[in-house]
Amino acid sequence: MVNHMVQHDTLDRIYSALADSTRRDILTRLGEGPASIGELAEPHGMTLTGMTKHVRVLEDAGLVRTEKVGRSRQCRLGEERLDDAMAWISFYQRLWERRLDGLEAFFTLQRGTEE
Amino acid sequence: MVNHMVQHDTLDRIYSALADSTRRDILTRLGEGPASIGELAEPHGMTLTGMTKHVRVLEDAGLVRTEKVGRSRQCRLGEERLDDAMAWISFYQRLWERRLDGLEAFFTLQRGTEE
DNA sequence: ACGACACTGAACCGATTGGTGCAATGACGA
């Protein structure tokens, strides 16, 4: 029906932030220490405006924290630890292992006897 | 360089497939056993066409495998184990822990001597 | 053979994405 309630929950924001190699590169780079927008943009041959948008996406996901320092903006890793993202993948992997064990049919028969 | 540099296309597809709660729900459902497009669509109040598109996205990411059986399409979990997706997050978490330890500056000085 | 059923293809829609260029803004250095 109407699923407009929460247009972007946390997991949505995190996974879609990670779904771009430029942004994953930014995180890798920031793992080595803080950087300005210009320093992040240069290795990708991207405009400052474009890089600012990527950083904003990462910041909205909590993966990056930024602070205006003088005329430049210092970017560093943020508070988001990806625990939830990791937990979801672990959960999926448990499902997958169950599939691997050929328990699908068994589990299917059990549906209705639980939540 | 470093071993977390997998095929970014694959990682892009996987993370963007996961960046939607409807698709995560589909995976959870398929973890309980195979289902048709209709069975997947019904709990979301979505059209069959809409659900077919979601399933296609998951299939392109390797997370779902489908097979036409009679007039319905059977969907089950696919071959993708999310090992790369998990590995990348683990890699990020190591960066984050290093940040937490306040070793950013130290690490910056050490650039070039890493594994 | 016929009708109901499950899905698919195509066209369409509004919103978002990933990028650009250009004009401002605001801080630095001489």
Place this chain on the structure above:
DNA sequence: TCGTCATTGCACCAATCGGTTCAGTGTCGT
């Protein structure tokens, strides 16, 4: 104060996304 420098806001663009409707196509049950 003046020019330069780093970033930002705005408008714009083409492509993709998440969803719909409608018109098929092919299969099943009787």
